[in-house]
Amino acid sequence: MxxxxxxxxxxxxxxxxxxxxxxxxxxxxxxxxxxxxxxxxxxxxxxxxxxxKDKQSLLFDLMRTHMDELLAAWAATPKGSTPLAQLEDFSRFHIHFHLDRPDAVFIAYMELRNLSDANFATLEALRREYERELERILEAGHAAGMINVPDTRLATMAVIAMLTGVNTWYREGGRLSQDAVADIYWDMVRGAVGA
Amino acid sequence: MxxxxxxxxxxxxxxxxxxxxxxxxxxxxxxxxxxxxxxxxxxxxxxxxxxxKDKQSLLFDLMRTHMDELLAAWAATPKGSTPLAQLEDFSRFHIHFHLDRPDAVFIAYMELRNLSDANFATLEALRREYERELERILEAGHAAGMINVPDTRLATMAVIAMLTGVNTWYREGGRLSQDAVADIYWDMVRGAVGA
DNA sequence: AGATTAACTGAACGATTGTTCAAATAAAAC
DNA sequence: GTTTTATTTGAACAATCGTTCAGTTAATCT
Structure with a gap:
């Protein structure tokens, strides 16, 4: 054969x-x-x-594709006019996007150490680019007096960690829908940044 | 030789x-x-x-020891009398304990899937036991009207994810001390749970 | 000093690893 | 219907894997 x-x-x-x-x-x-x-x-x-080409490229391509899709999907997401509305948009987007691809998210977070140095650097840059999107929103909200955080960088990391954490426990068909979870988390995000 | x-x-x-x-x-x-x-x-x-005994036991012993120490250290931590004070105690304890042993924390979160079924069940139980400590505090705070969350379980997961997230970016000798980070995160935790 | 025990070496075991490649076969092109 | 091209097999490669064990040496005990 x-x-x-x-x-x-x-x-x-x-x-x-x-x-x-x-x-x-x-x-x-x-x-x-x-x-x-x-x-x-x-x-x-x-x-x-x-x-x-080899096993390493297989992993890297999966991770790179995931990050590209993440950035593209966020760029294509309609956003509100105020920083607070944009923060809500980001929170809901992040939860839905991540819950829809649990395997890719898992790999993107867990397999960074199995990347070659060059591949790691590429992915790290994409990750920072995404974090920067949120940080910009928080900075604008801070400047406008709509949110109240002592450190925008820490708030960025805290919010992303909180939102990504949903993937560790959420199971499709559980007691809460994705939208219900997003509602609750948006409330907590808003509180965390003092808005 | x-x-x-x-x-x-x-x-x-x-x-x-x-x-x-x-x-x-x-x-x-x-x-x-x-x-x-x-x-x-x-x-x-x-x-x-x-x-x-073998490689698997080596991993399991490391993880089990870490969780035992975590639970013992929290049990030995002096706690305030109100749920809000206890939430602050938990937040600060969690950050310090985790920042002090980044390697063990990393393993405890990343290597669960490399455990045999029985070993996984044991560790999962210990993890839940720790989560339950925080959940009890949030429930008490909710009952006392000191905090305001629509879902205690989700708030538990959100707070733990947020606090554990510090380990992904904190570097000893950086611009912020552990105490400074704990101060800022305690503020955000308090806001997230509506207190 | 001699006997016993604890700690370790070094070689070996079969199994599995990522990767390559000539040969084989189906699909597509003519 | 024949030729060309795309796709896959199956065997082979050297390297490495976790684990075992008889033999060897240092520390301890009597």
């Missing part, structure tokens, strides 16, 4: 990324072998190298 | 745990080999098995 019936790179390619995403999130990058990924895809290990 | 001069299990034992803690935190459990740990200790890989 060699080429499979109905096989296409447009089919196998995404399958490889999907399998890698799920397995990396579940067991961790270092604990997952190329053969496990291949088995999940329904292919031999060697075939994976038609779709990725 | 065999037994080293001046060698003692009371010396090598802690050395093994220290090396494992540092390496696991830095590179991840799955990415660290027993031979790496041994090299760090200054010993051959086989010698590690005098101090641990």
């Amino acid at each position: 060699a080429r499979k019936t109905g096989s296409h790179s447009e089919i196998t390619g995404p399958k490889v990324r999907d399998a890698a995403l799920r397995l990396f999130a579940r067991h961790g990058y270092a604990a997952v072998s190329m053969r496990q990924i291949a088995r999940e895809v329904g292919v031999q290990a060697g075939a994976l190298y038609l779709y990725t | 065999a037994r080293k001069t001046g060698s003692h299990s009371e010396i090598t034992g802690p050395k093994v745990r220290d090396a494992a803690l540092r390496l696991f935190a830095r590179h991840g459990y799955a990415a660290v080999s027993m031979r790496q740990i041994a090299r760090e200790v200054g010993v051959q890989a086989g010698a590690l098995y005098l101090y641990t």
